[in-house]
Each structure stands twice: as structure tokens, then as C-alpha cells.
Amino acid sequence: MPIVTRRAAIIGIAALASQSAVPARGADDVLPSWRDGPAKQAIVRFVQETTDTSSATFVPPAERIATFDQDGTLWVEQPMYSQVVYCLDRVPAVVKAKPALATSEPFKTVLSGNRAAIAKLPMDDLFKILAATLTGMSVEEFRSQARAWLDTARDPHWKRPYTELTYQPMIELLKYLRASGYKTYIVTGGGQDFVRVYAEQVYGIPPEQVVGTAGGTRYGYDKSGRPVLTKEPKLLLNDDNAGKPEGIHLMIGRRPRAAFGNSTGDRQMLEYTKAGDGARLAMLVLHDDAKREYAYGPALGLPGTKVGSFTQALHDEAMKQGWVVVSMKNDWRRIFAFEE
Amino acid sequence: MPIVTRRAAIIGIAALASQSAVPARGADDVLPSWRDGPAKQAIVRFVQETTDTSSATFVPPAERIATFDQDGTLWVEQPMYSQVVYCLDRVPAVVKAKPALATSEPFKTVLSGNRAAIAKLPMDDLFKILAATLTGMSVEEFRSQARAWLDTARDPHWKRPYTELTYQPMIELLKYLRASGYKTYIVTGGGQDFVRVYAEQVYGIPPEQVVGTAGGTRYGYDKSGRPVLTKEPKLLLNDDNAGKPEGIHLMIGRRPRAAFGNSTGDRQMLEYTKAGDGARLAMLVLHDDAKREYAYGPALGLPGTKVGSFTQALHDEAMKQGWVVVSMKNDWRRIFAFEE
Numbered sequence: 001m002p003i004v005t006r007r008a009a010i011i012g013i014a015a016l017a018s019q020s021a022v023p024a025r026g027a028d029d030v031l032p033s034w035r036d037g038p039a040k041q042a043i044v045r046f047v048q049e050t051t052d053t054s055s056a057t058f059v060p061p062a063e064r065i066a067t068f069d070q071d072g073t074l075w076v077e078q079p080m081y082s083q084v085v086y087c088l089d090r091v092p093a094v095v096k097a098k099p100a101l102a103t104s105e106p107f108k109t110v111l112s113g114n115r116a117a118i119a120k121l122p123m124d125d126l127f128k129i130l131a132a133t134l135t136g137m138s139v140e141e142f143r144s145q146a147r148a149w150l151d152t153a154r155d156p157h158w159k160r161p162y163t164e165l166t167y168q169p170m171i172e173l174l175k176y177l178r179a180s181g182y183k184t185y186i187v188t189g190g191g192q193d194f195v196r197v198y199a200e201q202v203y204g205i206p207p208e209q210v211v212g213t214a215g216g217t218r219y220g221y222d223k224s225g226r227p228v229l230t231k232e233p234k235l236l237l238n239d240d241n242a243g244k245p246e247g248i249h250l251m252i253g254r255r256p257r258a259a260f261g262n263s264t265g266d267r268q269m270l271e272y273t274k275a276g277d278g279a280r281l282a283m284l285v286l287h288d289d290a291k292r293e294y295a296y297g298p299a300l301g302l303p304g305t306k307v308g309s310f311t312q313a314l315h316d317e318a319m320k321q322g323w324v325v326v327s328m329k330n331d332w333r334r335i336f337a338f339e340e
Numbered sequence: 341m342p343i344v345t346r347r348a349a350i351i352g353i354a355a356l357a358s359q360s361a362v363p364a365r366g367a368d369d370v371l372p373s374w375r376d377g378p379a380k381q382a383i384v385r386f387v388q389e390t391t392d393t394s395s396a397t398f399v400p401p402a403e404r405i406a407t408f409d410q411d412g413t414l415w416v417e418q419p420m421y422s423q424v425v426y427c428l429d430r431v432p433a434v435v436k437a438k439p440a441l442a443t444s445e446p447f448k449t450v451l452s453g454n455r456a457a458i459a460k461l462p463m464d465d466l467f468k469i470l471a472a473t474l475t476g477m478s479v480e481e482f483r484s485q486a487r488a489w490l491d492t493a494r495d496p497h498w499k500r501p502y503t504e505l506t507y508q509p510m511i512e513l514l515k516y517l518r519a520s521g522y523k524t525y526i527v528t529g530g531g532q533d534f535v536r537v538y539a540e541q542v543y544g545i546p547p548e549q550v551v552g553t554a555g556g557t558r559y560g561y562d563k564s565g566r567p568v569l570t571k572e573p574k575l576l577l578n579d580d581n582a583g584k585p586e587g588i589h590l591m592i593g594r595r596p597r598a599a600f601g602n603s604t605g606d607r608q609m610l611e612y613t614k615a616g617d618g619a620r621l622a623m624l625v626l627h628d629d630a631k632r633e634y635a636y637g638p639a640l641g642l643p644g645t646k647v648g649s650f651t652q653a654l655h656d657e658a659m660k661q662g663w664v665v666v667s668m669k670n671d672w673r674r675i676f677a678f679e680e
Binding site: 062217271 | 479533536550556582583585586590591594608611615
């Protein structure tokens, strides 16, 4: 099948958009950080055609499910996933509790602080760090450890808490969808328990609406006979790529009406969403704004990346399937709430 | 520690109940199928003390989670779990699609219709039947197969659809809790996908609030390139006993405020619920009404059972921990909606 070019797709979307009401503007604009353009129009049109009871593609409230990737879609993922930073930052505390680890790899390298060496750690070593910092404790202990880190850690580039590095246009979109009767879910390759610690406060998304990579827990009792759930190094769901629709089925049991992502790991979630009948919205955020955030692809000639790759093949599929590509540079008036 | 007797516990509950408002009666009674007594009073008191903003044990709406076992708690589980009947009933269709199975066990025995022989099938054979009837198809195919069965199958005792064999007092309780801001979940040892087929229509509980024994799915594409989720014979969560609190953490991520069960498989869920701080409600339905439903325990000298056993040890723990035991015979004015 011929691949529809980006330009043609945008023209097509704009033509469709002209048939429906334009988004609210000025003081009534619920998406003020979005510039008027095909992306914003596609969102508003989708909401209108799924919530207007006279629409042929009306969706009953119970079926209004919208799923959002997190890293790179709702908040910054460069130069390293926040959760990986968390795990590395936890290593000293883990070693303090088990001093024998100090002289064994990969803990020795992490403790050295040598960033180049840490970046080169093989995947097996990274898993050892994840297991040591994300498992072995009760779910409550993990929650308080993660919360303490979030309260104090600062992103080295912006010198701000990681929880401030959320994209203001996406926060507005979450609120707009919820105000339109959509239940908003996070569907992330990141750790489900980690994201649950802050998702309610940061995104207004409660723990039960966070689907993520999940490990098992083990039910037992502490010394005083109190029930305890202990986090186990046992992978139940690898919530990335094909794992995203699989995780959606496991945790939600309904096909989303709208899905939002930014990288190849989101491809299957968007395919699955769009394969349903009626009106469906699939969107990919393209990081093409080196000045205000980061620029990486490698689609459209943008620099490649090890984190959150948006390949040309993904871009081609987006154009072919009618997914909307959001240009951070062009479609977003403001990226962060803390901007002037 | 000394074991508190049932009588003493009931007196204790009644004493506490007298300190708070009595449940609504007459036309305003939201629980008309519950007789006035300690169980009903415990429910109403729990709701009052967790929803009254002036209460020391007030619970914010977002944290109001109530979990319900299904088989034996929300609907009839005797003489055999409905889902097992479904699986046995599906065998002819499975054999029709794969005729070679007709001469191999356990399919041969199931096709024979010999109930005594079927009841004696070992667990390994039962798993073969479950795998053959619950996996291998797309999630949509499974849904339509299960729905077709639910529309036509009849319980042999009541000659009614299985979905009518729900307990009216529990339906009222679900509605009362939801009207009080509680999110109601099913947490069942039964198959998550099976229960999701009817939970919304029967209990008002949407698919995303059904936690059950769950198998994996595999994301792929059909011949026309359309995404398909295929049900796999791979167990992700055995949602019974310790698996219930583990499943609650996986799927909900919050400790319930109230939990309802009827058998030893619910013990850990109730323990976990009650171990939280503030006001918590834990209830067990005791099947002690041979006339209107079934009588089985073997607690309190009731006959033993292979399905949904409520042991004396469970009863002892209930008394010790302050769980409320609901006597179907004494606490429920009406059991089924279809009763005169």
C-alpha cells in the first residue's frame, strides 16, 4: 500500500476538522497550551463525535477509556528514564544495608559515580540494580522510599523535581478528556508501583488506573503476625510493545477509544486502539524541540536515541494508519507549567 | 489468645451498633432484603463512619474501595461453580472443531455425560478441560461464546439462567456502597475474563473492576493484518487465598476498606483488609439455609463441601478478628430477586 505523506495526512485531517466546530478559544479554551492546528482539532473533533448523543459514533460513558504512555508522552524521559535514576540513586542505601555488595558488580561501578561506566553497564547488570532497589521490601516501604526520593531529587538539566517535568498540554488533555467522561489510564513500560506513587497527585490518575510493568508480590506475615505484601523479583507483565495491549486487556478489559504515545514501544497499543470500530484517536508526540525540550527520533532526520526511539518506520505507520503526530515545536504553545 | 465466641462477638457488635443511628427502615430502607440485626447494623455503621466528614474515621472518596468474592458471596456456587459447568458444556463444540479429541481423556468422559465419572476427574484432567475451553481463541470470540452460554444455560435446580442466581441482599449492598462513594470490585478465584462478560449487567461492576484468576494473552495479527489478542494457557494470577491480596495489589494498588467473602479462599483478603488503619469492614456469608439455598460449612456443624468450604478454623478466625459472619438464614429476609 502506498504510504501517505505527512503533508497529505495533515491536509486530510484539516479538511475533516473544518466540518466540525473549532476548538474553544480565548478564556474558554480548555487546551490553552495547544496551538490551533490539526492535532488540537483532531482532539476536539474526537471528543465531540464520541460524546455528542446525536453523533453516529457516540460512545457510552462506561466505554470511554483513554490510555497514555508516560515516559516521553506525559513527562520528560531524557537523558534517562526517571525510574532508572531512582534505582541508581537508591544503590548507596541498598549497599549500606548489605555492605558485602560494595565490592561486587554492578554496585561497585554505580557507587564510583563514573557516569560513562554506568551508562555502559550491560542489561543483565541493570536488572540486578532494578531487582535490588525495587524488590525485597514491603509495598508500603517501597512507597515511602520512592516518595522520599521524589520529594528531594532534582533533574540535573532543569534543577527541578522530576514531577514538575510534565507536559502542560498533556495535563490539559487529561483534564479535558476526564471532563468529557473519559477514564484516563497510564499504560507505561515503567514500573507500575513506582508510577502509582505520584500519578494521583501529578496527573490526577489514581493507582487503580496505572498499568505498568509489574512484578509479583508475596503475601505473608511479619513478626507480629501482621499481613505483609513483599515485592518479589518476578516479572508478571512487561508492559511495553505487545505487552501494552496485553496489559490493557489484563488490567482494563476494554479496548481504549484513544491512545497516546511517543515511541516504538507504543506502536501496538495504538494499533490495537485504532483497530476498534467507531471513532478512535491515536496520537504520537514527536520530540522535535531541541530548544525547549529535546529533539530525538530518528524519524524525519532527527537525532537517534537509546531512550524513547521514534523511528521512521513508526512515523510511516502513523501516516498510513491515520495516527496524529504531535510536533512539540509546532503544536505546543507551552511545554512546562513552570515556563513564563 | 482466647477465641471469642460467636455469641459474644454478636453481643459486642450489637452494643457498638446501638451507639450509632439505626439503619433506615420502611420505604427508605436501602437494604430491604436484610433483616435488622448485627450484620445490617455493622454495614450501616461502617458506611456512616467512613463517609461522614465529621467522623474521626472518615475516608476520602478516592480511597473507598470495597472488594467482593463472587462464587458463594454474590451468587450460588453449588453444586458446582458456574464456570466449571460452562467449561464442561463447551466440550462438545471443542471436540467438533478438533474431532481427534473425542476418543482421548478427559474429553471422552465429559462427552459420555456420566456425571459420577465427570465428578471424579482428577485435577490434571480438569485443567485440560479449562485450557481447551478457555484459551486458544481471541478475547472477542471467548466473550461471544460465554455470552451465548449465559443466555441459554439453566441451573438444573432453579431452572433459571445462572445470572439470576445472585443474592438480592448483596446486590442491594453493592448499590448502597456505590451510592456512598465506594468503588466496588469483584475479586474472584473464577476466571477474570469469564466474570467480565456479565459483571456489568448483573452487578453494575465494569470489566476494569473485575479482578480474577487471569491467564495471559498474546498480541498478534490475523490474516488480514488486524491486531488480535489470543487467550493463552499461561497462568498470570491465581486469584485465590494469598492470590487475592496479591491480585488486589496488582490490579487496584490500594488496600480495600471493606471485603466480603464466604470461604477459606477469602481469608487472606479479609485479613489484609482488616490490617489497614481506620474503619474496616470484613464479612463472611455463611450458607446455613438448606431450605432457601444450601447449607454447607463445615463450620458450626454444617455439612462439609468440596466447593466453597467455610471451615471451623475460618469461623474461629472471624470471631477473633472481628469479622462479621452473615447468616443467610437469619440475616437475609429474601435471598433471590425472583422469590415472591
